[in-house]
Amino acid sequence: MQRKRKLGRGVAVVGAGMSKFGMFRDKDSKDLFAEAFREMLESVDKGFDPNDIDALYLGNFTNDFFIHQAHWGPIISDLIGLAPKPATRTEGACASSALAFREGVFAIASGFYDIVLVGGVEEMSKRTTEEVAEGLALAEVPYEARVGFTFPGVFGALATAYFKKYGANREHLMNVTIKSHSNAPLNPKAQFPFSIKDMMNMKVEGAKKKGKPVPSWDDEKGFLRDPGANPVVAWPMHLYDCCPISDGGACMLLVGEEIAKNFSDDPLYIVGIGQGSGKGLHAAADLTTMEATKNAADEAYGMSGLKPEDIQFSEVHDCFSIAELIHIEDLGFFKPGQGYKAVEEGLTRRDGPMPINTSGGLKCKGHPVGATGIGQLFEVWKQLRGEAGERQVPKKDLRIGAAHNLGGTGGTCTFTILERR
Amino acid sequence: MEERPFSDISYEQYLREGKLMGSRCRKCGALFVPPRSICIACYSSDMEWVEMKGKGRLHAFTCITVAPPFMMEQGYDRKHPYCSGVVDLEEGVKVDARIDGVDATKPEDITIGMPLQVKFLHWGEGESQQTYLAFQPV
Ligand SMILES: [Zn+2]
Secondary structure: OOOOOOOOOOEEEEEEEEOOOEOOOOOOHHHHHHHHHHHHHHHOOOOOOHHHOOEEEEEOOOHHHHHOOOOHHHHHHHHOOOOOOOEEEEOEOEOHHHHHHHHHHHHHHOOOOOEEEEEEEEEOOOOOHHHHHHHHHHHOOHHHHHOOOOHHHHHHHHHHHHHHHHOOOHHHHHHHHHHHHHHHHHOOOOOOOOOHHHHHHHHHHHHHHHOOOOOOOOOHHHHHHOOOOOOEEEEOEEHHHEOOOOEEEEEEEEEEHHHHHHOOOOOEEEEEEEEEEOOOHHHOOOOOOOHHHHHHHHHHHHHHOOOHHHOOEEEOOOOEHHHHHHHHHHOOOOOOOOHHHHHHOOOOOOOOOOOEOOOOHHHHHOOOHHHHHHHHHHHHHHHHOOOOHHHOOOOOOOOEEEEEEEEOOOOEEEEEEEEEO | OOOOOOOHHHHHHHHHOOOOEEEEEOOOOOEEOOOOOOOOOOOOOOEEEEEOOOEEEEEEEEEEOOOOHHHHOOOOOOOOOEEEEEEEEOOOOEEEEEEOOOOOOOHHHOOOOOEEEEEEEEEOOHHHOEEEEEEEEO
């Protein structure tokens, strides 16, 4: 039995900003982070002087590979006028900025700092799809990459194990995709702010314009079953099971709990924070669950005293459709093997009892890997403060939201629970 | 058996020689493939090499269409997918491997649980030759 985790000092979020996610030929990592930073400044209800920031923790995964520039801590520190104060880069693959968030929390909880900026940035779209696949595979377990597994390939293998164990099939993965795409049009920062129906209409209009044969499908699933519209990437993962290649930045301002009200009328408090590590496909006892997520959840639930049923909505790391099913089970929102049924029954819709990925998820919002962890927490911030606009979760007394972030093929997972008091 | 370090480098050397090798803890009997030099069951470093029989069953798999550059060099692409999988060895451990001798354009015909036999895929020549652990249907 794990010792109950607790912070030495309470920590609160008092500001948050996120760039639009997408593929931007004309923006680099600095431009994207600046966009997020400007929004964060405006989001601090009572205003503050950026010169008061004590330190920066910045998540970035593969800019070294994608744009041949490493050492992003000081570059971003200089960008926002923070130098010569400390700037530390964290790397945990696609969970890099969730690790930055944790380091920021611990730095304040220890009493060393009072005001910390945490963030993440990634710039991926200037490479080909194959090169991005190679870059992301840097975060696999070496034995996986060696025998040809790509990221989608690993999750494809997990899907075959899940199908076999629980009797699910591709149609159930389509339910995840359709649900995510139904939230996306309500998120102005999403890379693909379109429903599947919108995508179908766009294909039809495109064909008409080019004078090509006009395709037609009975419904959304008909579209997703069509290999012309939804080609295979790593069977059973098809294009619409996979998150896109994205650029983006995100940041949050953390402060000691006792000074939170000096900054914000409505701060959010970090009540649970957890992390775990995993061994990879060959060493996992069961491919339908991730021990890193379970460890992260145990830490976070243990610290908060909350149970899965207390979480009112959550962002989870849907890098691939199958991942969302595995996570909502591992986090305890649904029993093992029941995740696909829950999605089929609409329980994870925005207006359902357990809304999952109201932002549109990585699938639609985009996945600039190093920015994703804080990008997910940005959605929790918006929802808990009642600022999510058209996609606001329609629950009374929204108080507790969470975000689950995954790095690599399950090597690093985090789970963070925020509370509005 | 000769004393090679219990490392990934030795594991790869053995693959080039056509052997699938793991390490077994002399103290508690735990088996690791690929090898570990430290037993994570009892933390002993008293290990010995064991050769796997090379028989197993398919545990999970994928057929990859969007291939990384090193697989594209070997002739795989969107028109020519390949299969990678996780194999349950008879010895009770799992390994990641290429799955050869199956039609990766027809994943519906590949079945979890199918019996497999080890195979060593060599690519390139001389110093730069690479060997990949693979399995094929019996
Ligand atoms: Zn041992």
